[in-house]
């Protein structure tokens with residue numbers, strides 16, 4: 001052990017004690033140790049009875065909302081005077097899972113010495129008790145309500161503060177809450193990114209009429225640096241949210257979603273192209289096979305989407321180079337018949353497409369198809385396709401590889417995430433190629449506006465399906481038979 005002179009030892013002991021006290025205080029009162037960013041500060045400083053913090057994702061909206069909530073319950077707010085406690089505060093969420101995520105953030109920021117000791121939180125069930133409540137020593141109470149699940153018994157409730165995290169598409173609930181608050185002279189705060197399927201015109205109208213203070217911040221590096229600090233916030237994996245990160249977020253987001261998801265704008269823009277990053281000059285290759293771009297080993301995959309009319313049943317063949325960090329994609333074949341087809345015609349067409357690249361069914365590593373199509377005169381599904389192809393190849397039993405249903409085992413929101421994945425491949429130099437022979441695919445990538453009913457949607461789906469193992473995540477790749485070409 002090092003021998004310190006008595007004075008130094010005392011100084012060290014006292015230093016250690018001080019830092020222990022500080023750490024303990026931080027654990028008891030986590031909120032006091034957060035340094036807030038300009039958007040968060042603007043929200044916390046706002047004295048409007050009705051305010052809205054409107055930004056893109058990851059700006060720390062929920063944290064700011066949680067801090068405001070807690071400060072109002074305790075009665076000490078660092079930035080303004082608040083109503084003397086006790087108060088009744090409600091947190092309104094859209095879904096139970098969202099509610100749990102918010103409760104978790106509130107729990108992290110709660111001052112441990114100001115809540116009743118019986119308060120307990122579990123990551124699975126949220127705050128304990130039927131009421132899902134946080135009770136403060138001073139008598140303030142926070143209740144978490146989920147629209148549509150909890151009866152918002154507004155008639156009998158006395159509420160002083162309401163926090164809505166992420167938009168309520170529902171004007172009605174909002175009106176009722178507002179009426180209730182009017183009786184107590186209570187306040188309301190909304191923190192959100194306006195990405196919702198609901199209609200937000202009512203809220204916009206309130207903003208335009210000046211009824212709501214609209215604190216709107218765009219995705220700019222300065223908005224991620226806490227006031228008084230020099231370093232920006234970091235993401236959960238430790239990446240600094242600096243100018244480079246901001247640029248990357250903007251590039252990664254689909255152009256027409258950028259306004260809303262990054263900048264907190266009210267509406268998705270009317271970009272006429274869903275995949276604006278696709279360009280003939282950068283992505284189309286005349287003769288992929290002879291181009292020298294293909295590595296010695298690629299994985300082969302096929303995607304099939306069905307419909308009844310011309311151009312609604314489509315097949316796409318892709319080669320994927322998986323040697324690097326991100327898959328490099330080569331679209332080498334398409335089947336896009338110009339007239340209505342039967343399953344038998346489709347089976348012929350798809351095998352012909354493979355043959356055009358010198359490939360047989362057995363060369364494929366994976367084959368993915370749509371679930372089913374029930375039309376006026378035609379029925380198409382993976383089983384019928386499988387059987388039609390198997391008959392042609394004189395295979396009895398299962399084909400190898402099997403024809404698998406692309407949607408099986410996916411979360412519901414896979415659609416836009418897979419489109420975003422394509423977009424990311426397109427902006428990564430050298431990672432997305434389409435052979436010039438795939439004229440319909442090229443036209444679709446250029447012209448598809450993102451709509452379900454557009455004629456271009458089916459070949460886009462076939463392409464997504466072909467690449468299913470790559471954007472579908474790890475779990476979905478299990479059981480994939482990986483055989484390679486050459």
Ligand SMILES: Nc1ncnc2c1ncn2[C@@H]1O[C@H](COP(=O)(O)OP(=O)(O)O)[C@@H](O)[C@H]1O
Pocket residue numbers: 034035036037040056057058059060061062063064226233
């Ligand atoms: N001022 C801050 N200082 C440090 N970390 C913060 C701050 N604000 C937010 N965070 C971190 O960023 C993460 C995302 O914040 P959150 O409030 O969930 O963002 P949003 O609701 O805007 O998507 C939080 O889990 C938290 O760890």
Ligand SMILES: [Mg+2]
Pocket residue numbers: 061062165
């Ligand atoms: Mg949030």
